[in-house]
Amino acid sequence: MSVLSVRNKYFDDLFNTPDLVWMGQNTNHIPAHPAVTGAMIASISAGEFNAYAPPLGFEELRAAMVADLGVPGMQALVTEGGVNALSLICKARAKPGTTFVTTDPTWKWPCQFAAQSGAEIVQLPIYGPEIGYRLSPETLEAAVDDRCAIIYLVDPNNPLGICYTRDEIVAFAKIAQKVGALLVHDCTYRDFAEGHTPVLAVQPENTVCSVSFSKWLGLAGLRVGGLIARPELIEEFAAVNNAVLGGSVVAQRAAIAGLKVKAEWMAEVLRIDHANKARVKAAAEAVGMTVPVYPSNGNFLVIELGxxxxxxxxxxxxxxxxxxxxxxxxxxxxxxGSRFIKVSTTVPEDWARKLADNLARYVEEAKSLTDVPALF
Known part of the structure; x- marks a missing residue:
């Protein structure tokens, strides 16, 4: 069986595991807001799925995404999930002879997309207390030159959970402008941060923000995300989009409804998320592990095994x-990767309690395991 087939079966088995406690993909499993499920039911009942959505997304959703990010004058492109949004950027800008510069750790898929387009991948290590688990402007500036096509910044960082300051974002943008690189600000986890500055708010020239509805709103399986940038950049990325008939109508209706109730929804999500983080952290420390970044600015924790x-x-x-x-x-x-596990925390509190209550047992059982299968 090919690696792709093994990987697919691995996730198919997980998906079909009854009552699975899903704490490994930063997905949000807190029961959806009634307004969101109601919007989906209404869309299905009206048969809206029989028609194609507009190619750039519903105008109402596009406007709401720009307003939510707080960057008037920008435009949005709705995509089939945040990962597809990032693939468009790599398709448009990553070429042979160019570099794609990011951190290590980072989110792996844009690196793969850029490599597929022929770019050289440059990853700058940020895992360590001596550098605060974060990229410095000085390190970035030393790593880029006029070959750099894309600087990819996941902020808050997945998996570490650090969030960059406004001054750091300004500095990164200046470096990108100096070498003519596109600065891609992946804002997937911004709603879990104590404070977050989208790069478009400080430098709209040759910068783009990617957003997702998978994490804060819990729409991972519906596949809806997007890019926000100046109109000319949206035109550039839309020109290489294979989804010329638009994204999911039902998903977009859910996203519109979610943005309308976001303040109410996120207050409860953050309450649950913070409680789960505290519970998991305490359980990890009780068995000799540590949590190097706390509080995390994402809906997850990195737990070092020591x-x-x-x-x-x-x-x-x-x-x-x-x-x-x-x-x-x-x-x-x-x-x-040999140093840590990662745990997602936007889940029902009973799920986090199950992990916390049994973590010590998992550690003891792990010591005797000799038949660990391939993991993905």
Whole structure:
């Protein structure tokens, strides 16, 4: 069986596991707001799915996305999830002879997209307390030159959870302008941050923000996200979009409804998220692990294993056998992945309680596991 087939079966088995505690993909499993489910039911009942959506997305959603980011004068392109939004950027700008500069750890898929287009991938290590688990403007400036086509910044960082300051965003934008690179600001987790500055708010020239409805609103399976930028950049990215018949009508109706109730919704999401983080952190520290970035500005925690004598993969497998999905660090980074596991926290509190109550047992069981399968 090919690696792709093994990977697909792995996730198919997880998806079809009854009552799975899904805490490994930063997805939001808090029961949806009634306005969102109501909008989807109304759309389905009206048969809206029989027709194609506008190619750039519903105008109401496009305007609401720009307003939500707080960047008047920009335009939005609605895409089939945040990952597809980023693939358009790489398709448009990543070419042979150029570089794609990002951090390590980062989100892996844009690196793959850029490499497929022929760009050289440059990853700058940020995993370590000595540098605050963050990229410095000085490190970025030393790594870029006129070959750099794209600077990709995940902020808050996935998986570390650090969030860059306004001054840092300004500095990164100046560096990008100096070498003529497109600065891509992946804002997927911004709604979980204590404070967040979209690059478009400080430098709209040759910058773009990507957004997603998977994490804060819980629409991962519906696939809806987007890009926000100046009109000429939206035209450039739309020109290479294969989804010329628009995205999911039902997903867009859910996204519109979600933005209308966002303040109310996020207050409850953040309450649950913070409580789950505290519970998981306490359980991790009780068995000798540490949480290097706390509070995390994403809906997840990185948990360092230290010297407890077990691998991330073994803990992930022990948890999976108990119906709990968490993630091994190697998913995010080959260089640092052996140090940590990652746990998502926008889940029902009973889920977080199950993980916390059983984490010590998972560690003990992991020590004797000799048949850990391939993980993805």
């Amino acid at each position: 010297d407890i004598g077990v691998t991330p993969e073994a803990i992930v497998e022990a948890a999976r056998r108990d119906g709990v999905m968490i993630r091994q660090g190697a998913y995010h980074t080959a260089a640092f």
